[in-house]
Amino acid sequence: MAKPFIRKLENFTRFSDAERKLLAESAGQGVRQLGAREDIIREGDGPRHVNLVLEGWACRYKQLQDGRRQIIAFFVPGDLCDPHIFILRKMDHGIATLTPVTLARITQERIETMRAASPRIADALAWDMLLTASIQREWTVSLGQRSATERLAHLFLELLLRLRAVGLTEDASYDLPITQADLADTLGLSSVHVNRTLQELRASGQITWKGRRLTIHNPPALMALALFDPAYLHLDREGAHLDAS
Amino acid sequence: MAKPFIRKLENFTRFSDAERKLLAESAGQGVRQLGAREDIIREGDGPRHVNLVLEGWACRYKQLQDGRRQIIAFFVPGDLCDPHIFILRKMDHGIATLTPVTLARITQERIETMRAASPRIADALAWDMLLTASIQREWTVSLGQRSATERLAHLFLELLLRLRAVGLTEDASYDLPITQADLADTLGLSSVHVNRTLQELRASGQITWKGRRLTIHNPPALMALALFDPAYLHLDREGAHLDAS
DNA sequence: CGGCTCCTTGAGCCCAGTCAAAGTCCGTGG
DNA sequence: CCACGGACTTTGACTGGGCTCAAGGAGCCG
Numbered sequence: 001m002a003k004p005f006i007r008k009l010e011n012f013t014r015f016s017d018a019e020r021k022l023l024a025e026s027a028g029q030g031v032r033q034l035g036a037r038e039d040i041i042r043e044g045d046g047p048r049h050v051n052l053v054l055e056g057w058a059c060r061y062k063q064l065q066d067g068r069r070q071i072i073a074f075f076v077p078g079d080l081c082d083p084h085i086f087i088l089r090k091m092d093h094g095i096a097t098l099t100p101v102t103l104a105r106i107t108q109e110r111i112e113t114m115r116a117a118s119p120r121i122a123d124a125l126a127w128d129m130l131l132t133a134s135i136q137r138e139w140t141v142s143l144g145q146r147s148a149t150e151r152l153a154h155l156f157l158e159l160l161l162r163l164r165a166v167g168l169t170e171d172a173s174y175d176l177p178i179t180q181a182d183l184a185d186t187l188g189l190s191s192v193h194v195n196r197t198l199q200e201l202r203a204s205g206q207i208t209w210k211g212r213r214l215t216i217h218n219p220p221a222l223m224a225l226a227l228f229d230p231a232y233l234h235l236d237r238e239g240a241h242l243d244a245s
Numbered sequence: 246m247a248k249p250f251i252r253k254l255e256n257f258t259r260f261s262d263a264e265r266k267l268l269a270e271s272a273g274q275g276v277r278q279l280g281a282r283e284d285i286i287r288e289g290d291g292p293r294h295v296n297l298v299l300e301g302w303a304c305r306y307k308q309l310q311d312g313r314r315q316i317i318a319f320f321v322p323g324d325l326c327d328p329h330i331f332i333l334r335k336m337d338h339g340i341a342t343l344t345p346v347t348l349a350r351i352t353q354e355r356i357e358t359m360r361a362a363s364p365r366i367a368d369a370l371a372w373d374m375l376l377t378a379s380i381q382r383e384w385t386v387s388l389g390q391r392s393a394t395e396r397l398a399h400l401f402l403e404l405l406l407r408l409r410a411v412g413l414t415e416d417a418s419y420d421l422p423i424t425q426a427d428l429a430d431t432l433g434l435s436s437v438h439v440n441r442t443l444q445e446l447r448a449s450g451q452i453t454w455k456g457r458r459l460t461i462h463n464p465p466a467l468m469a470l471a472l473f474d475p476a477y478l479h480l481d482r483e484g485a486h487l488d489a490s
Numbered sequence: 491c492g493g494c495t496c497c498t499t500g501a502g503c504c505c506a507g508t509c510a511a512a513g514t515c516c517g518t519g520g
Numbered sequence: 521c522c523a524c525g526g527a528c529t530t531t532g533a534c535t536g537g538g539c540t541c542a543a544g545g546a547g548c549c550g
Binding site: 062064065066068082085087093127129130132133134136137138141143144146187227229231234238 | 334338368371381430
């Protein structure tokens with residue numbers, strides 16, 4: 001259950017057994033099951049816990065007064081929602097499930113305890129926050145500069161690398177359990193246009209997406225198409241020098 | 246010199262005199278002058294300092310291989326670039342000046358010293374990071390959902406509130422020392438379209454922008470137009486309960 | 491006063507949006 | 521096992537916001 005979380009952080013640094021135990025215990029706190037399309041926190045709520053996704057997909061989103069919705073981030077297994085969030089009184093955005101989700105709700109104190117117990121964990125959590133911020137910046141670039149085809153391709157590649165980092169891929173293929181409408185709200189496109197763009201990618205042999213399974217047939221080629229540079233995901237074990245010996 | 250920085254953080258919490266002194270000293274470290282359109286850090290560089298803008302405007306940006314450029318964030322006086330950045334080995338984006346800039350370069354140790362010396366400063370720095378992240382999310386929403394007019398109006402309002410928070414406005418007017426091309430790279434529009442959209446806003450009496458001075462004639466009206474909700478800026482002294490007595 | 495850089499304007503085009511209607515898939519209950 | 525209903529996907533026709541290319545105007549600095 002706690003595996004994706006620990007596995008994600010171990011892309012930054014390796015932990016000792018004691019640290020792994022500490023992290024696994026946290027990931028077992030306040031476990032809850034949710035259905036698809038349920039709110040986890042609503043905009044305006046006061047944050048109570050740090051949520052950790054154990055299984056399923058969720059998203060951060062923001063809704064304008066007139067109903068337009070933008071998905072701001074995806075949460076896949078192993079993703080943590082803002083370990084510092086308590087400093088803000090009110091959520092400025094909502095978090096909702098996309099599929100049925102299992103999550104852990106970790107208390108603020110627990111986070112502090114872990115940070116105090118292990119500087120390596122503190123650094124790993126900081127790294128996680130920086131990674132989240134980096135992804136957010138890349139989405140800004142996509143929405144500002146990339147065409148529909150590039151955006152879609154870029155997102156598929158980002159998810160491939162993120163899911164690979166937590167062991168949820170097979171070669172260049174993974175479960176993508178979301179709808180085209182969700183993709184539209186993510187990419188700032190209409191669902192009709194997402195559909196047409198998907199068909200282009202399929203027709204040109206770049207991808208297959210059948211059932212929930214997405215396969216990227218030639219990742220380097222798709223990377224070239226999407227102007228994808230994986231550096232922003234910081235998944236190359238930069239924290240290796242901190243590893244527990 | 247250090248005023249905008251301290252003033253910004255005091256939107257979250259009030260400091261004791263000792264804390265103010267500590268912050269002011271940090272803001273005096275490694276002060277450097279830069280011209281307009283100079284790089285502060287390039288993508289791929291290893292971060293050496295935390296940069297604090299004392300005067301002038303700078304931006305975070307990212308450039309695609311084919312030359313398209315997206316401005317990801319603005320730095321105005323009082324803004325700090327990523328106090329945790331050292332955890333990452335390589336910058337995944339660049340930071341450059343837009344106007345001549347005075348900045349302080351604060352060492353990692355100095356940041357740690359301040360955090361250790363005052364939990365209130367530690368919280369204020371964490372608040373600053375969360376605010377930065379929140380602004381990034383709102384830009385994602387703008388690029389994904391808002392029309393050209395809405396984006397422009399939204400940005401002008403955001404800058405009004407951010408500059409007001411550091412005392413750089415007069416009523417609803419402030420210095421906006423950037424070009425229309427910069428705005429285009431920020432808003433994901435062409436400079437031609439930015440120009441036409443600006444003319445619309447001028448013609449409808451919403452704004453004046455002459456010399457470097459931008460004036461918003463009726464902020465509430467513009468807020469309605471842009472679907473602007475100031476909550477995301479977290480400038481309502483949420484940390485008041487932490488104030489130094 | 492010459493030469494930047496930046497702003498403005500016009501014309502034509504295209505990417506992506508909207509609206510509307512089928513088609514497909516899948517889970518549920520009879 | 522099949523029929524039904526709802527959610528999701530696909531398709532067509534048309535529209536429009538924003539882009540490109542290109543040229544001219546304005547302001548500012550040396």
